[in-house]
Amino acid sequence: MSGTSDKIKGLANEAVGNVKQGIGKVTGDAKLQTEGKAQEIKGDAQKAVGDTKNAVKDSVNKNL
Secondary structure, three states: OOHHHHHHHHHHHHHHHHHHHHHHHHHOOHHHHHHHHHHHHHHHHHHHHHHHHHHHHHHHHHHO
């Protein structure tokens, strides 16, 4: 999987996580809020992996 696709999936997970948190707050559903926070953190990690992959790729390309 490319760094860009990791970043896109990360952004999607962050967005869904934020929505879940918001719905959980409005409805008083602590479980949904927790699930949303976990999904947001997963998205952050996916974006970081994508950034790292892109940085490695850029570094390798500069040294060729």
